[in-house]
Amino acid sequence: MNFIAGFFQRVRVQRRKRQLEADMTEEIRLHLEQRTEEHRRSGLSPEEARFAALRQFGGVDQVKEVCRDQRSWAWLEQMAQHVRVSIRLFAKTPGFTLTALATLALCLGANLTIFAVVDSILIRPLPFPDSGRLVTLYYVYPKLPSATSGASLTNYYERRGKIPALASLAEVTFGTTVAGEPGATTIEGLGRITSEFFATLGVKPFLGRAFTDAEMTYQSDHEAMISFEYWQSRYAGDPAVLGRSIRIDGIARTIVGVLPRDFRFLASAPPIYMPLSSEEGERNIGARHSVGKILFGRLAEGATRAEAQAQIDALDAVLAPLFPDAKVVADAGCRTVVASLHDDAVTAVRPVLLLLQAAAIFLLLIGGINLTNLLLIRASGRAREVGIRQALGASRGHVIRETLTETILLTVLGAFLGLGVGAGGIRLLAALGAKQLPLGTPIALDGRVAMVALLVAVVAGVAFGLPIVWLNLRHRLAVALQSESRGSTAARATQHLRHGFIVAQIALAFILLTGAGLLGLSLKRAMAVSPGFTAEQVVAGQFNLTWFGYHDASTFGGFFDRLLERSRSLPGVSAFGVVSNVPAGGPRDGDAVTVPGYRPKPGESVSVHDVYAVAGDYFATMEIPLLAGRRLRAGDSEGPLVCVVDEAFARHYWPNGDAVGKSLYRGTQIDKDDRPFTIVGVVGSVKQGGLGEGLARGAVYFPYSRIFFRNFYLVARTSLAAESIGPMLRGLLRGVDPDMPLTDLRPMDARIDDSLATRRSPALLAAVFALTALLLAIIGLYGVMAYSVSQRSSEFGIRMALGAQRRDVLRLVFGEGLRLTLIGLSIGVFAALLLTDTMSSQLFEVQARDPRAFVGIGLLLAGVASIACLLPAFRATRIDPVVALRAE
Amino acid sequence: MPKIDLLQGTLDMLILRVLSGGELHGWGIADRIQILSKSVLSVGEGSLYPALYRLQDQGWIESEWGASDNNRKAKFYRLTRAGRKQLEVERENWLRLTGAIAAIMEAS
Numbered sequence: 001m002n003f004i005a006g007f008f009q010r011v012r013v014q015r016r017k018r019q020l021e022a023d024m025t026e027e028i029r030l031h032l033e034q035r036t037e038e039h040r041r042s043g044l045s046p047e048e049a050r051f052a053a054l055r056q057f058g059g060v061d062q063v064k065e066v067c068r069d070q071r072s073w074a075w076l077e078q079m080a081q082h083v084r085v086s087i088r089l090f091a092k093t094p095g096f097t098l099t100a101l102a103t104l105a106l107c108l109g110a111n112l113t114i115f116a117v118v119d120s121i122l123i124r125p126l127p128f129p130d131s132g133r134l135v136t137l138y139y140v141y142p143k144l145p146s147a148t149s150g151a152s153l154t155n156y157y158e159r160r161g162k163i164p165a166l167a168s169l170a171e172v173t174f175g176t177t178v179a180g181e182p183g184a185t186t187i188e189g190l191g192r193i194t195s196e197f198f199a200t201l202g203v204k205p206f207l208g209r210a211f212t213d214a215e216m217t218y219q220s221d222h223e224a225m226i227s228f229e230y231w232q233s234r235y236a237g238d239p240a241v242l243g244r245s246i247r248i249d250g251i252a253r254t255i256v257g258v259l260p261r262d263f264r265f266l267a268s269a270p271p272i273y274m275p276l277s278s279e280e281g282e283r284n285i286g287a288r289h290s291v292g293k294i295l296f297g298r299l300a301e302g303a304t305r306a307e308a309q310a311q312i313d314a315l316d317a318v319l320a321p322l323f324p325d326a327k328v329v330a331d332a333g334c335r336t337v338v339a340s341l342h343d344d345a346v347t348a349v350r351p352v353l354l355l356l357q358a359a360a361i362f363l364l365l366i367g368g369i370n371l372t373n374l375l376l377i378r379a380s381g382r383a384r385e386v387g388i389r390q391a392l393g394a395s396r397g398h399v400i401r402e403t404l405t406e407t408i409l410l411t412v413l414g415a416f417l418g419l420g421v422g423a424g425g426i427r428l429l430a431a432l433g434a435k436q437l438p439l440g441t442p443i444a445l446d447g448r449v450a451m452v453a454l455l456v457a458v459v460a461g462v463a464f465g466l467p468i469v470w471l472n473l474r475h476r477l478a479v480a481l482q483s484e485s486r487g488s489t490a491a492r493a494t495q496h497l498r499h500g501f502i503v504a505q506i507a508l509a510f511i512l513l514t515g516a517g518l519l520g521l522s523l524k525r526a527m528a529v530s531p532g533f534t535a536e537q538v539v540a541g542q543f544n545l546t547w548f549g550y551h552d553a554s555t556f557g558g559f560f561d562r563l564l565e566r567s568r569s570l571p572g573v574s575a576f577g578v579v580s581n582v583p584a585g586g587p588r589d590g591d592a593v594t595v596p597g598y599r600p601k602p603g604e605s606v607s608v609h610d611v612y613a614v615a616g617d618y619f620a621t622m623e624i625p626l627l628a629g630r631r632l633r634a635g636d637s638e639g640p641l642v643c644v645v646d647e648a649f650a651r652h653y654w655p656n657g658d659a660v661g662k663s664l665y666r667g668t669q670i671d672k673d674d675r676p677f678t679i680v681g682v683v684g685s686v687k688q689g690g691l692g693e694g695l696a697r698g699a700v701y702f703p704y705s706r707i708f709f710r711n712f713y714l715v716a717r718t719s720l721a722a723e724s725i726g727p728m729l730r731g732l733l734r735g736v737d738p739d740m741p742l743t744d745l746r747p748m749d750a751r752i753d754d755s756l757a758t759r760r761s762p763a764l765l766a767a768v769f770a771l772t773a774l775l776l777a778i779i780g781l782y783g784v785m786a787y788s789v790s791q792r793s794s795e796f797g798i799r800m801a802l803g804a805q806r807r808d809v810l811r812l813v814f815g816e817g818l819r820l821t822l823i824g825l826s827i828g829v830f831a832a833l834l835l836t837d838t839m840s841s842q843l844f845e846v847q848a849r850d851p852r853a854f855v856g857i858g859l860l861l862a863g864v865a866s867i868a869c870l871l872p873a874f875r876a877t878r879i880d881p882v883v884a885l886r887a888e
Numbered sequence: 889m890p891k892i893d894l895l896q897g898t899l900d901m902l903i904l905r906v907l908s909g910g911e912l913h914g915w916g917i918a919d920r921i922q923i924l925s926k927s928v929l930s931v932g933e934g935s936l937y938p939a940l941y942r943l944q945d946q947g948w949i950e951s952e953w954g955a956s957d958n959n960r961k962a963k964f965y966r967l968t969r970a971g972r973k974q975l976e977v978e979r980e981n982w983l984r985l986t987g988a989i990a991a992i993m994e995a996s
Contacts, residue, residue: 058934
């Protein structure tokens with residue numbers, strides 16, 4: 001029957017429901033009358049005839065109930081009925097209802113929050129058409145001591161059009177630029193892209209056009225594209241923006257296109273795009289391993305990633321021997337990886353997200369067990385009622401449906417509240433740094449997540465209902481009706497079930513607490529690491545030297561001379577310096593160096609080190625200790641080539657000797673004309689990548705004039721507050737160059753702090769989950785023990801009447817609780833030993849089976865559990881035997 | 889002769905078959921099944937009514953209050969056109985099923 005007809009049928013049925021009910025009763029009555037009449041005629045007494053008719057017929061009420069079920073839509077009526085009854089029951093026990101809903105809202109909310117993140121990052125495809133075909137290609141050098149990977153401009157020009165499996169190829173690099181009119185410049189994010197960047201992604205500009213191949217040189221790159229948001233905020237959405245001029249790094253360029261709304265490439269959404277212009281020297285074979293860009297392509301129709309990989313490998317095999325330092329590259333194990341763009345973007349965050357999702361699921365399990373326990377206790381109290389109803393004709397199906405309606409109603413209500421908690425949780429995540437995640441789409445609780453929530457709620461409702469169904473159906477009617485449930489086998493079975501739940505809860509809580517504890521320990525270790533400098537009272541801000549204004553040694557030198565000269569008159573600043581990258585300052589400049597006379601150990605490849613340009617009193621400002629020799633000074637920008645190295649570098653090349661006075665060359669290729677740098681000093685190593693960083697890779701500091709970097713940070717040691725030092729430093733820079741903005745001005749300790757966000761946020765979330773889990777588990781343990789004491793009060797009364805001392809009763813109850821806790825702990829330790837290994841990658845200087853974490857968490861859990869058992873145990877000792885036995 | 893309980897699902901077919909002979913009330917249907925099966929099949933009279941309600945809901949039979957032979961009030965059931973078709977379908981299925989089972993049971 002189709003739906004509309006069914007609906008009208010239902011309306012009619014509703015209207016005629018009474019009529020039908022009366023009809024049915026009448027019909028059965030007449031049937032029995034007829035049969036009674038027949039039996040009487042065969043000679044039975046009226047009484048006997050009536051009983052014979054009834055025997056022949058069976059249970060009248062049961063038959064009626066089955067008849068009612070035969071009507072279509074009967075289930076809907078029944079469900080509405082069940083829902084009404086459930087709501088009435090919930091309203092009657094507000095304490096239970098609120099506890100259950102709060103537990104559900106909390107546990108489901110935590111899961112939804114994390115799931116929304118997992119969904120938007122790991123599950124949803126990137127927001128580009130047919131994005132599964134997007135692949136990224138990059139070199140890896142597995143044998144280098146420090147992980148290095150990336151693609152070069154040369155890769156792009158050598159491979160474009162040569163790989164049949166790739167329909168198109170594009171390259172991109174992200175940085176910053178100074179944009180705006182003189183006097184009103186700002187530093188903005190900049191994407192530099194090749195011509196097919198948008199075509200490869202399958203994205204069309206909202207207005208205008210993308211760049212062309214002809215625009216990829218410094219002589220011809222007069223164009224720019226802007227993001228939709230920048231267009232709205234700076235140009236008020238002016239439709240005539242195309243053709244207008246925009247000053248980028250001091251050069252006027254023409255806006256040729258506007259991007260679609262919300263366009264982002266993985267984690268990057270810069271407002272300005274320019275051609276990835278280059279000159280011959282940056283594209284040729286010598287620059288092949290200057291890797292620092294993102295190369296990606298779209299697989300051709302029908303082509304697979306394996307085919308692309310094979311074709312790239314074949315091309316690499318031809319090209320590799322032509323590289324001047326082919327042996328160095330080969331020793332480093334260099335090869336090209338072709339990976340899915342999406343997978344590659346989320347590789348770093350996948351383990352931590354899955355870890356948090358697992359923690360949230362554990363929390364849900366513990367909360368679910370609590371709820372099941374509560375529901376079971378409630379159901380035990382109603383066992384008699386259910387037994388009577390079954391005796392009066394309620395079928396098994398009816399009882400099952402009624403129970404499941406109740407639990408599903410509860411979990412679905414909980415899921416709606418959980419959505420509210422989840423919405424709050426997502427806001428909290430934003431505060432914890434979720435924006436730094438490589439988002440495909442923004443994190444949001446949308447219909448999709450809500451559907452998952454509803455689905456989980458229904459599944460959870462069934463899961464919570466099953467033990468109660470089991471309890472209800474297990475109760476033998478006679479037993480339920482004749483005796484109190486105490487002492488009956490069903491009561492004993494449910495008690496075993498409750499004890500099993502307690503064991504499971506303790507075990508789950510232990511695993512969760514151990515995981516959180518290990519993360520916390522890692523965070524503590526990372527925070528205890530000395531950064532290698534004194535971050536307090538140092539502020540740092542970023543500025544760019546544009547190519548337009550500063551393209552030769554004299555303009556460079558003039559700028560720094562004037563800057564350092566003026567800095568001396570800054571009040572309240574005790575030391576001032578400039579560096580190309582501060583610790584925890586983001587992407588770092590790496591370069592290989594050649595140390596004459598150094599013989600690599602067997603199997604060792606060329607090393608990449610951090611390379612810095614410095615000016616002024618950088619080391620003094622940061623209080624980086626001088627270990628040997630001298631620091632760089634003003635005169636070093638001219639005259640003999642000198643540099644300073646850090647301790648890790650010195651120890652790598654001269655494990656036993658003194659590095660001062662030794663020499664090194666930049667790069668791996670040394671021409672006849674190249675002159676070496678003389679090392680004049682050794683300074684302490686700093687944690688360039690932030691506190692969580694592992695091995696230091698060695699650093700070389702050059703005078704600013706020897707290495708043409710364009711991005712710099714000025715650093716000042718000052719006791720002044722940030723509000724007063726900020727304008728002073730901005731004024732200093734504008735005083736030297738009115739077009740030069742200072743951005744990202746922040747205290748160094750805040751930067752160091754932020755570098756721990758990737759550790760702190762997961763550790764914090766895991767701690768919140770774990771403590772909530774601990775609380776729930778303890779409440780569960782307490783609840784079961786207290787319930788068991790109240791159930792057994794007459795037993796304790798008898799024991800005491802027969803001579804048991806109070807401490808015997810105490811030992812009995814407390815011992816039982818402790819036994820459950822210890823079983824749970826043993827299982828938890830065993831499971832944790834198996835599980836924590838999976839989180840090794842997230843730990844810092846902490847073993848996955850750190851005995852202190854295991855023992856500490858075990859003691860904590862055992863201690864709290866003891867308290868939860870002691871309270872009911874004490875209550876048991878205060879039972880008055882006389883009162884307890886009278887209550888029978 | 890011992891009585892045999894009805895096979896699951898065959899009661900509906902038997903009711904349709906009995907009603908194909910004309911309209912009949914509840915206990916009449918029970919009596920007729922017993923007579924036609926030469927008292928081999930026993931129909932739990934209680935289980936007859938859910939089946940009648942089910943068939944009615946599916947539109948295969950319809951009912952009307954009337955008076956029985958001995959002038960008692962009774963509800964009479966009769967086959968609808970859809971019910972007649974359904975009976976044919978079930979008869980065919982039944983013959984195929986019993987034929988198949990017989991073939992297996994008699995195979996050596």
